[in-house]
Amino acid sequence: MDILLGILAIIVVLxxxxxxxxxxxxxxxKGIGIMILAQLLITWFMFSTTIGQTIINGISAVFNKLxxxxxxxxxxILGGLVTEEGGAFFINVLLLIIFFATILxxxxxxxxxxxxxxxxxxxxxxxxxxxxxxxxxxxxxxxxGQSEALIAIRSQFQHxxxxxxxxVSASAMGSVSASIVGSYLxxxxxxxVLVALPLNMFSALIIAxxxxxxxxxxxxxxxxxxxxxxxSSIFEAMGNGAxxxxxxxxxxxxxxxxxxxxxxxxxxxxxxxxxGVTLQQILGYIFAPVGFLMGIPASEIVQAxxxxxxxxxxxxxxxxxxxxxxxxVMSEKTIGVVTVFLTSFANFSSIGIIAGxxxxxxxxxxxxxxxxxxxxxxGATLASVLSATIAGLFI
Numbered sequence: 207m208d209i210l211l212g213i214l215a216i217i218v219v220l221x222x223x224x225x226x227x228x229x230x231x232x233x234x235x236k237g238i239g240i241m242i243l244a245q246l247l248i249t250w251f252m253f254s255t256t257i258g259q260t261i262i263n264g265i266s267a268v269f270n271k272l273x274x275x276x277x278x279x280x281x282x283i284l285g286g287l288v289t290e291e292g293g294a295f296f297i298n299v300l301l302l303i304i305f306f307a308t309i310l311x312x313x314x315x316x317x318x319x320x321x322x323x324x325x326x327x328x329x330x331x332x333x334x335x336x337x338x339x340x341x342x343x344x345x346x347x348x349x350x351g352q353s354e355a356l357i358a359i360r361s362q363f364q365h366x367x368x369x370x371x372x373x374v375s376a377s378a379m380g381s382v383s384a385s386i387v388g389s390y391l392x393x394x395x396x397x398x399v400l401v402a403l404p405l406n407m408f409s410a411l412i413i414a415x416x417x418x419x420x421x422x423x424x425x426x427x428x429x430x431x432x433x434x435x436x437x438s439s440i441f442e443a444m445g446n447g448a449x450x451x452x453x454x455x456x457x458x459x460x461x462x463x464x465x466x467x468x469x470x471x472x473x474x475x476x477x478x479x480x481x482g483v484t485l486q487q488i489l490g491y492i493f494a495p496v497g498f499l500m501g502i503p504a505s506e507i508v509q510a511x512x513x514x515x516x517x518x519x520x521x522x523x524x525x526x527x528x529x530x531x532x533x534x535v536m537s538e539k540t541i542g543v544v545t546v547f548l549t550s551f552a553n554f555s556s557i558g559i560i561a562g563x564x565x566x567x568x569x570x571x572x573x574x575x576x577x578x579x580x581x582x583x584x585g586a587t588l589a590s591v592l593s594a595t596i597a598g599l600f601i
Contacts, residue, residue, distance in 0.1 A: 212598055213466050215499035216595055219588050219591050220238075220412075220592075227417055232421050234419060248404050249405065252397070252401050262396070270391075272306065274304065275305065276301070276304075279305060284301075285391070296459050299393065303388070304448050305448075306413035307447045311446055311448075314443070325469075330344065339359055339366070343359050343377050344377040348407055351382075351385070352378040352542060354383070356374065356569065363567055369419065369432055370473045371418065373411070376413065376582060376589070379410070379586040381409070382550055386458070387403070393526045398542045399549050402545065402599060403549070405596060406549065410589045414591065417581070457510070458523060472485050479482045486516055489512050498592060500594055501539060503540060509536075510540050513544055514548070517548050517553060522548050522550065522551070529544060543594045543601070547593070550586065550590050553583070554583065557579040561576045
C-alpha cells in the first residue's frame with residue numbers, strides 16, 4: 207500500500223510541475239526519466255545494500271570525527287561553558303559550521319572540490335542532456351550555500367534566459383551547504399540527511415526542468431565552469447573559510463532568534479482567539495494530505511505535516527529543532543521521510559536570499575528572480591516532496 211501511495215505521490219508531484227510548465231513542448235522527458243531512475247538506484251543502493259550501508263556508515267564516521275575535531279576548537283575557546291549534549295545550541299551545533307567552512311575552503315584551494323564538481327557536473331550534463339551551467343551549478347550547490355553557488359557562475363549570467371535562471375535558482379534553493387551538514391547531523395539521523403543531498407540535487411533539476419524547460423544548442427553550450435580559489439596560500443584559505451563560517455553561524459543564529467520568537471508570537475495570537483490551537487497544528491492539517499501520499503502513518507501525519515509546514519514558513523533549523531524532540535515517538539518511516547524533506551533551503555526566506563544574490567550580480571536578472579519567487583518556492587517544495595517520497599519507498 208505504501209509503495210502504491212508513493213508512486214501516486216510521485217505522479218502527482220510531476221503532474222503539478224507539468225501543469226506549472228512555461229513551455230510543455232520542449233520538456234526533456236528522457237532526461238527527467240534518467241534522473242528519477244538515478245534517484246531510485248541511489249536510494250536503493252544506500253538503504254538496501256551492504257555496500258551502501260557501509261558507505262553511509264563510513265561517511266557518517268568521517269563527519270563524526272570532524273565534529274570531534276571541531277569540538278576541540280570550540281572547547282579551547284569556550285571551555286568554561288557546557289558543550290556536551292543538552293548544552294547551548296549555538297555552541298554545540300552552530301559553531302561547528304566554522305570548522306566545516308574552513309575545510310571546504312581548503313579543499314577548494316587545493317583544487318579537490320573543483321575537480322569533483324567539474325566531472326560530476328559534466329557527467330550529469332552528458333547523461334541527462336541538461337546545459338552545462340545548470341548541471342555544474344546543481345553539483346556546486348551540494349557543497350556551497352545558495353549565495354556561494356550562484357556567485358560561482360556569475361560570469362555565465364549573461365547567457366541565462368529566464369527559464370535557465372529559474373533552474374539555477376531552484377538548484378540553489380533545493381540543496382544545502384556542506385558546511386552546515388555537520389550541524390544537521392547533530393540533530394537528525396545521518397543516513398537520511400546524507401541520502402537527501404543527492405536526492406534533492408536531482409529533484410531540484412527534475413522539477414525545474416518541468417516548470418522551466420530549456421533547450422540550448424550545442425554550439426552555445428561550451429561554457430566551462432571553473433571554481434577557482436582566490437586565496438594565495440592554504441593559510442589564507444583557512445582564515446577566509448573560518449571567517450565565512452563564522453558569518454554563516456551568526457546569520458543562522460540571528461535568523462533562529464527572529465523566527466522562533468516570531469513563531470511564539472504568532473502562536474500566542476492564535477491561542478488568544480482559538481484556545482489550544484497552534485500554527486504548527488494548522489500547518490499539520492494543511493500538509494496532512496501530502497504526508498499521507500508520502501507514506502507517513504495516519505497517526506503521525508498531522509504532527510509531521512506541522513514540522514514540514516514550519517520549515518517552509520521559517521527555515522529548516524527551526525523545523526529540525528522541533529522534529530528532534532519527536533524522534534523517540536515517531537516511526538522510522540516518518541523520521542526518514544521528514545528528515546529528507548527538511549534537508550533543503552526551500553523556505554520563504556530563501557527567496558530573498560537568492561533574489562538578493564542575483565541582484566548583486568545582475569540587477570535586471572535579480573528582478574526576474576523576484577517575479578517568479580513564489581513559483582520558485584513552490585517548485586522547491588515539490589522537489590522536497592519528491593525526494594522524501596522516493597526515500598520513503600525504501601524505508
